[in-house]
Amino acid sequence: MANLLTLISDKGLESSMGFFGQAKGHTDEGDDEAGLTCMISNSRLPNNYECGRFHLFGAGMYVILKPKTASIFSGLGKHGGTPAIAPKGVSPSKDAVRLMIVLYGPKAALSPDGTSMPLASLPNGTPLVLGPEITNP
Amino acid sequence: MAMMALKIGAPKDYMQLLEEHADIVNLPRVGVDENVAFPAVQANVAPAVALEDSQGIPKV
Amino acid sequence: MVLPLTIIIFSGQHQNTITGHGVWSHDAHVVMQDVSHIKLITMSLLQTCSYITNQMHTPVTIDVNKFMESFSIKADGRNVHPPSWNAGEDDSVTFYPTADVISLSPLKPFTMEDYSRCRRVEAIRWINLQEKRASIIPRLKPVTPEEYQERRDAVNSNSGPLRRKGIKVQLLWLNHHY
Numbered sequence: 001m002a003n004l005l006t007l008i009s010d011k012g013l014e015s016s017m018g019f020f021g022q023a024k025g026h027t028d029e030g031d032d033e034a035g036l037t038c039m040i041s042n043s044r045l046p047n048n049y050e051c052g053r054f055h056l057f058g059a060g061m062y063v064i065l066k067p068k069t070a071s072i073f074s075g076l077g078k079h080g081g082t083p084a085i086a087p088k089g090v091s092p093s094k095d096a097v098r099l100m101i102v103l104y105g106p107k108a109a110l111s112p113d114g115t116s117m118p119l120a121s122l123p124n125g126t127p128l129v130l131g132p133e134i135t136n137p
Numbered sequence: 138m139a140m141m142a143l144k145i146g147a148p149k150d151y152m153q154l155l156e157e158h159a160d161i162v163n164l165p166r167v168g169v170d171e172n173v174a175f176p177a178v179q180a181n182v183a184p185a186v187a188l189e190d191s192q193g194i195p196k197v
Numbered sequence: 198m199v200l201p202l203t204i205i206i207f208s209g210q211h212q213n214t215i216t217g218h219g220v221w222s223h224d225a226h227v228v229m230q231d232v233s234h235i236k237l238i239t240m241s242l243l244q245t246c247s248y249i250t251n252q253m254h255t256p257v258t259i260d261v262n263k264f265m266e267s268f269s270i271k272a273d274g275r276n277v278h279p280p281s282w283n284a285g286e287d288d289s290v291t292f293y294p295t296a297d298v299i300s301l302s303p304l305k306p307f308t309m310e311d312y313s314r315c316r317r318v319e320a321i322r323w324i325n326l327q328e329k330r331a332s333i334i335p336r337l338k339p340v341t342p343e344e345y346q347e348r349r350d351a352v353n354s355n356s357g358p359l360r361r362k363g364i365k366v367q368l369l370w371l372n373h374h375y
Contacts, residue, residue, distance in 0.1 A: 016183035033327035033340065034154075036147075038139035038175060049185055058335030070142035074334045084185035096185035103139045103175035110176070111323065112162055113351075119241050120222035125214035130241060134248040135163065137313050154326055160280075160292055161319045163240040165225065166233035 013083050025057055025080030028104065035105025037075040041065040042099045043084060050085040052098050065098070075104055112136065140171045232272050236279045239268045247309045261307045282307040288318040320352040 013021030020026060031037065043051060043065060054071060055062040057078040063071045065081070073079065081100075086092040108115045117130045144152060159166065159173035166172045215223055221241070225234050243264050250257035262281040269278040280292040284307060328345045 013183050017181050020181060021183065027336070033331040033334070034158075034323060036143065036174060038142060040138055045185060070138060072142060072146055074330070076331070076334045076336055078335070083183050085188050086185050088188045090187070092185040092187055094184075098181075098183045098185065100181040102179045102181060104177050104179070105174055106177050109164065110158070110162075111327075112164075117241065118218055118220045119238075119245070120220050121214075121216040121218075123214075125216040127216040127218040127220055130245060134244050135241070137244065137247060137309070137316065151326075154322065157290065157319060158323055161290060161316055163237060163244070165221065165229060165237050167228050170230050170233045 013081055016083075022080060025055065025078045027078050028075030030106045030108065031075040032105050032107040032110035033074075033076060035074075035107075035110050036072050037102060037104040039071045039073075040101045040103070041067050041069045041071075042101055043067050044095065044097045044099065045084050046093065046096060048087050049096060052082050052084045054081045055079060065100070139175055140169065140173075143174055231270055232277060235268060235270045235277075239265055239279045242268075243309075259309050261309065261312060282312070282315075284311045284315055288315045290315045290319070317352055321349055324348045324352070 015021070028037065039054065041051070045051060045067070051065045051067070053062045054065055056073055057080070059073075059077070063069065065084075084092075084096060084098040086096065112132065113136055114132050115135075116132065117135055118127050119130050120128045122128050155173045158164070164173065165176055167176050167178070222238055225237065229237070243259070243261060246264070247259055250259065265279040265281060267278075269276045271277075280294050283291045283293065283305070285291060288311075324345055327348075328340075328342070331340055
């Protein structure tokens, strides 16, 4: 899933990232409790830009999102980020992008008690879907 | 890269539990065969903002 | 008398149309390595076979390792097949890594009963891990200990997804008066 890149400078992340960009933070309720999220910063920013921060509210800490940084945390704890910021008086370059690759473990994948698996195609284009009765003996 | 980071930071017994779990529930190993923890990926893209327009995280 | 039973039969010449729905068999090579793909598909096929043979009146044993070993792909210039399963004394599982088709040492048979038992034991371990990890995650609405116990109870219950014993397929007969 990728959110659309806007070319309009914005105050925060909400217009770019919607729910995931709220200034008050959010939790990823679909994540498995035993799983973890790994967020890798792959931002393309000029050297003198502030890279943006990533806040973990429960821990009372933030991570500076330097490119090629990997942060590992539980998505179930409240978290949120701030955008990359151009230096004072500088209009943000249209190429300056804050890019985060987020790898996570949804409950539906890690604890697949109730999910179905579209395994293969049958003749006539009918999909063969394995329900939890099959995948969860 | 994510699996390398996880292996460095996570306890060994947690990694072992993840690996056994992935095999037993037939978790699709997306990306590389070693990936037992992250079956889903999302990319978040946002433009940089001007300093004058930026706002911080409100008090929670 | 009307027998309300639906049977889907594919027969005769049909165009081999691949479904427009994303499916793991056809599409997964885009997101995973070949060895991961063969493991995923082979395990799914095994689960499907077991689901079907469980519907027979006669109990059927499937040798999981023989089943897995019968599938192989070429990877790194060798023929490799999915790893073999071995149940430990405590129903934990160890795996013998993806090996060359010529096996070095035969393991004791691993059946779907072993798989089912080991799976239940692992499911309890996973729920315990969820509860332990959740205890350090600050959440507004944490999962309660009672809910975790309900999850454990669901794993240990004898109802739910098809269990081997006491499975009956009921045919309903309707009488029509003419």
